Amino acid sequence: MKKVDIIVVGGGITGATTALGLVREGAGKVLMFDEQLPTQRLSRGNFGLTWFMCKGANNPIYARWSRMATMMWPEFAAKLKEESGYDVELEWNGGALHTIGDQQFQAYADSVDHLKKVCADDGLDYPVKMVDRAEFASMIPEMKLGDEVTGAMYSKEQGHVNPLTLLSALRGAFLNKGGKYFGGLLVSAIEPNGDGSVSVKTSKGKYTCNKLVIAAGHGSSRLLGNLATRLNIYPLRGQLIVSERAKRVLNFPILAVRQTMDGTFMIGLSTEDKAHDHKVTVEAMKNQAGNAIQLFPELARINWVRGWGAIRTMTPDGGPIYERLSEHNNIYILAGHSAVTLAPVKTKHIASWILEKEEAPQISHFSNGRFNV
Amino acid sequence: MSDHYDTIVIGAGPAGLTAGAALAEMGLKVLTLDEQNRLGGQIYRNVENASEDNLNKMGEEYRRGLKLAKRFRRSGAAYSGNSMVWNVESEGRVCYSRNGVSTRITANYVIIATGAMERPVPFPGWTLPGVMGAGAVNGLAKDANLCPSGKVVLAGSGPLLLLEAALLIEKGVQITAILETTPKLPPLSIISYIPKAIPGAGFIWKGVKMLLDIRKSKVPHYKGVTNIKAIGENGVTGVEAVCGNKDLKFSTEMLLVHFGVIPDSHIYRLLGCRMEWEKTQRYWYPKTDQWGRTNFERIFGAGDSTGVSGALASEFKGELAALEIAYCHGIIPKYERDSLAEPIRRKFQKDFCPRPLIDAVFAPDPKRFSFEDTTILCRCENISVGDVRNLVKEGVTDLNEVKAVTRCGMGPCQGRMCGPALGEIVAAELDLPISRGGLLTIRPPLKPIPLGEVAAIDIESGGVDPANLFKNQSKQAGH
């Protein structure tokens, strides 16, 4: 029988950031179990934005949480490189959301004002502004804007990262700091023992731990079983277009189009309620290609090379779920989307909270039960 | 052309042409989509325009393509060349691109007849200019009447390698050496295949004659060769190899390689067809029933893409698929379908009987392939074998995770050139059988198409809200 301090079930970005945070805080023996089920690897379908803009319009706590996380990113990336040797290619040149037509420009301007107020009421700044067409065009001198583009919502203080390398970096850093990673391992059952420890039955034998963290995306519901009430996540499909490599002309991400450091354009992001069907549809591709060309007409000649479909774990209000089970308080459940942006706060605050060292005030606002009002 | 067909056939090689012709002859509305601009697939490349000279040189097998082409034309099946299929859905919808325009069409049934491809085997220097497939040069001869002007080295295994050697010798091309990885003596196990192969003796005799022709030419012919390396900086200048205890070295500006053929399985995988692993020939193929139907009711496979058995067998598979589809349309009753199928199955058995013996003689042996860490595995993204091995050592077991992290398989060819070897390498690292390893996920588009073309495709794009990611965040918390 194998006894350890903490087991993290789930090797996506949420699981890996938490596991890394735990070993950074000196949590003892930490294991990460990762089934690597291809259909459930939503961390692979990520756009890679480290982004706070537009988040938490009616949820100031989430707005603050996203903002905190975004601001921690540059330092987080540097430390990850030190710990793992992987460069996650963080680019911190700001981010924009373009507008089509005057009405949309006005609507976005209104939403910026609204969020400024929401944040100000909470003692937080919201460094976002609207830029008109001329200014927006000057930010992207090497690509022509489509005729209907009227401007954009923009913030200097955000960026994007390579989400696939991020996963490797997190795993690498975790391993280098003494964590143990098990890939291709199926967890079949979780059994809290009377003495405060938890038994985890896996395809490679039984493990026992003092604390258990479940961060398995869509697999979490199955693992929770009847240990707690239903996990409030629902599937929301996102599809992405990935292009061939081209000359680098776009240095900051726009929500619908970003260009990576090696020249590939990534175009997205749809939201569709298709349950767990992660196929790529021609309809979505047509729509997204059309939107991208509306923004940058020159993209019409670039080749679409591959598509991705992934199923987000979305929550009813968009914020994450951090819950310590009331009946088994050494079991934690983490869920939600935007794991890339939130990565730094997971390694710092979530790990601290799990180790009962310190609890950031926001965490209690992200309980699983908050939706049952 | 209107949009809906009884059957869409993808591919115009022996299987596609036969299936298309057979269906059209029974009165069904068929459209054949061919990526090439002339029908014939690979084996009958450009057969309708072949000169009498070419027809003679390429032999009886090539001439048969002309017969097939004539039947196809007479049947009235519609043919669309230069039509690149980039998406297929199991409900019978096909998207293809032609002359810069993409269209989506529908059919009651789809027959995938995409044939086979040369097995891509990485070795040091295989990405150098001047290293080409033996099939590539065969195609150049058929398409453009071109043949190598300088000296050539041939390397690899399989009957097609020797066939190409014999053909080049007949054309007077200077072959510096033939480096066969096949061992000098076939494994003893092949003895069990000999009795069954006897009815196909004619086919085997042709092969023996071919070997005699090669022997007569006095071209240096090595067997049991290992450690093939292409040498050069910006182009191949030489080839090195090991034969027994001899180190071989040749200077050349053209290295033709061929390591057998494997099914072109991308469309099946895109659809999500159940795939199975062929143990002796080492390739994945779609699971099909006796008519070629996959696990999707409307999707059929025919020809070498369902399992490599040659041109004649491909015709038979095409006929069988057509019979079943005709029956499903109510054109012929069941007993007619079965009685027409019976002689086809007998011919198939007869044609097939020497194959297990040939396959056993030329079976790829993973123990004879050694991939060095520095060898480039993914040509498109320049990822080495070592990069992949390191990741597996870190605990990654899933091929698609390896792809996501290393980018192996993410380039334009979408894993066509690196997929087979990637599977072998990861399985070897994990000491697991390949059948457990799975396959790289295939998504549309099957081949790259310009964004402008996708945006302009004539379909309803409704039902998708653009980037409404933040929509639900305007709901009150606890709503």
Add this chain to the structure above:
Amino acid sequence: MFKHDSPASTSVEIILDGQPLSVPAEVNVAAALLAIGKLISRISPTSNKPCSPHCLMGVCFECLMEIDGVRRQACMTPVRQGMIINRNLETGERGQS
């Protein structure tokens, strides 16, 4: 590299890397370029090394080049009179020197 088995029937004029050239007609672009001795098809954007067509049947993508403004597989594109073909051998696919 390659020679004709029998004399080429007809030819067409194309513009390759800015230079007008005569190539055999009725063949695919990759074959046409190989026929006039142009072995290199592109510079790989990942290895920065020269590439040549490898499979000539649409599988390997080594023959990707800009044909009339769009990057295509030369072996799958029939050559036509007046085609403008850019291999970008100086700067590579990404237009960076």
